[in-house]
Amino acid sequence: MSSYVVTGAAKGIGFEYVTQLSANGDNTVFAVVRHKATATELKALKNLTVLQADVTDPKALQLAANEVSKATGGKLDYLINNAGKTNHPGFPLDGFPSPEAVEYDLLDNFKTNTIGVVHCTNAFIPLLKNGSTKKVLSVSSSIGDLELTLLGDVVAEPSYSISKAVVNMVVAKYAAQYREEGFTFLAICPGMVRTSMAPTEDNAPGEMKMLAAALAKVAPDFKGPIAPEELVKMQLDVIYSWTPERSGEFVSHFGNKQWL
Numbered sequence: 518m519s520s521y522v523v524t525g526a527a528k529g530i531g532f533e534y535v536t537q538l539s540a541n542g543d544n545t546v547f548a549v550v551r552h553k554a555t556a557t558e559l560k561a562l563k564n565l566t567v568l569q570a571d572v573t574d575p576k577a578l579q580l581a582a583n584e585v586s587k588a589t590g591g592k593l594d595y596l597i598n599n600a601g602k603t604n605h606p607g608f609p610l611d612g613f614p615s616p617e618a619v620e621y622d623l624l625d626n627f628k629t630n631t632i633g634v635v636h637c638t639n640a641f642i643p644l645l646k647n648g649s650t651k652k653v654l655s656v657s658s659s660i661g662d663l664e665l666t667l668l669g670d671v672v673a674e675p676s677y678s679i680s681k682a683v684v685n686m687v688v689a690k691y692a693a694q695y696r697e698e699g700f701t702f703l704a705i706c707p708g709m710v711r712t713s714m715a716p717t718e719d720n721a722p723g724e725m726k727m728l729a730a731a732l733a734k735v736a737p738d739f740k741g742p743i744a745p746e747e748l749v750k751m752q753l754d755v756i757y758s759w760t761p762e763r764s765g766e767f768v769s770h771f772g773n774k775q776w777l
C-alpha cells in the first residue's frame with residue numbers, strides 16, 4: 518500500500534494520475550486542487566481525498582500537508598508536483614509589447630511552475646521522510662532543456678521554458694541535499710500531451726508557428742500529442758523503476774532524453 522499526493526489534479530495529466538492511482542484500492546490518494554468547488558470531475562472517483570491549495574500559497578499547502586499527515590499517521594510515499602501553467606504568449610523574449618509585459622510573464626510562470634514546486638516540496642518533505650519510498654516527481658518540460666533549445670532553435674514559450682529549466686535545478690538541489698536519506702527526486706517531461714495546456718491554432722497561433730518550426734528541426738517524424746492515459750502509465754513506469762542512485766536527473770516519459 519502506498520500514499521500519493523498529486524497537485525494540479527482537477528484536470529489534464531494530474532486528473533489522469535489520480536484516476537489511475539485511486540483505481541487501486543490499496544493506495545491512499547490525495548488530489549490537491551486550486552478550487553475544490555469547480556473540481557467536479559473528481560467527485561466521480563472513489564478512494565480519493567480532495568484537498569484545496571494553490572501551489573503559490575505555502576500556508577494552504579501546509580494545511581493540506583497537515584490533512585495528509587492526519588490521514589496517514591505522518592507519512593507520505595510519493596509526491597507528484599504536477600501543477601503548472603503557461604500564458605501562451607506567442608512572443609519571443611524581445612517581442613512582448615512592453616518591458617512590463619515580459620516581466621509579468623516571466624514572474625507569473627516562475628511563481629507557479631518553479632516556486633510552486635519549492636513550496637509544495639517543502640510542505641511535504643517532513644511526511645516523505647517517514648514514507649517508505651521517498652519519491653518526488655516534478656513535471657518539467659523539454660522546452661526547458663538547453664540542448665533541445667539550441668538544436669531546434671526553440672523560440673516559443675520563453676517564460677514557461679525558463680521556469681521549467683529552473684525546476685530541473687530545483688530538483689537537482691533537493692537530490693543533492695537528500696541523497697543520504699534515500700530520497701529519489703526526478704524531473705520528468707511528459708512529451709506533448711492532449712490537455713487544455715497544449716497549444717492549438719485557436720488559443721495560441723503565434724506559438725504554434727514557432728513550435729512547428731522547432732519540431733521540423735528536432736522531431737520531423739513527430740505524430741502529434743499523446744493521450745493523458747498513455748502518458749501517465751509511462752510516467753508511473755519511470756517513477757517506479759527509478760532508484761535513489763539516479764536522483765536529481767531530468768528525463769522524458771521514456772526514461773531517457775528522447776523528448777517526443
Ligand SMILES: NC(=O)c1ccc[n+]([C@@H]2O[C@H](COP(=O)([O-])OP(=O)(O)OC[C@H]3O[C@@H](n4cnc5c(N)ncnc54)[C@H](OP(=O)(O)O)[C@@H]3O)[C@@H](O)[C@H]2O)c1
Nearest residue numbers: 525527528529530551571572600601658709710712713714
Ligand atoms: N500538456 C503538455 O503537452 C505538457 C508538456 C510538458 C509539460 N507539461 C506539464 O505537465 C503538467 C500538467 O499540465 P497539463 O498538460 O495537465 O495542463 P492542464 O490541463 O492545464 O492542467 C494543469 C493543472 O495545474 C493546475 N494549476 C495551475 N496553476 C496552479 C496553481 N497556482 N496552484 C495549483 N494548481 C495549479 C491547474 O488548476 P486548475 O484546474 O484550477 O486550472 C490544472 O489542474 C504541468 O506542469 C505542465 O507544465 C505539459
